Amino acid sequence: MAPRRISVSETSRPVLPRHARLKFDETRQRWVIxxxxxxxxxxxxxxxxxxxxxxxxxxxxxxxxxAVRYTADRAEIGRDVVAMLQDLADKGFLTEARETTP
Structure with missing residues (x-):
């Protein structure tokens, strides 16, 4: 099943799809997806x-x-975060979390 593409908004619950992992690469000495x-x-x-x-x-x-961590304007951070997450979602690196049933 292909990951669901999302339109990122403040109500989205983004998560990396099952086929992607965020990992620290020792060789490159940096985080990679x-x-x-x-x-x-x-x-x-x-x-x-x-x-x-x-x-x-x-x-x-x-x-x-x-916004709390960086003592910055929430609206400005919000625009940047949504834009970045949407870019990653458009490239297939993010999807919407699925509801889980207990």
């Missing part, structure tokens, strides 16, 4: 955002956490 036949090397801020994309938090919670 590994996917079949593809490797993406996100910058430090993108890595921090991706580490918060656990499928439990929505984008609004991620933005709130970053």
């Amino acid at each position: 590994l996917a079949p036949e593809r490797v993406l090397a996100p910058d430090e801020i993108a890595v921090e955002i991706l580490q918060l994309c656990d499928g439990a938090r929505d984008v609004a919670a991620i933005i709130d956490a970053l």
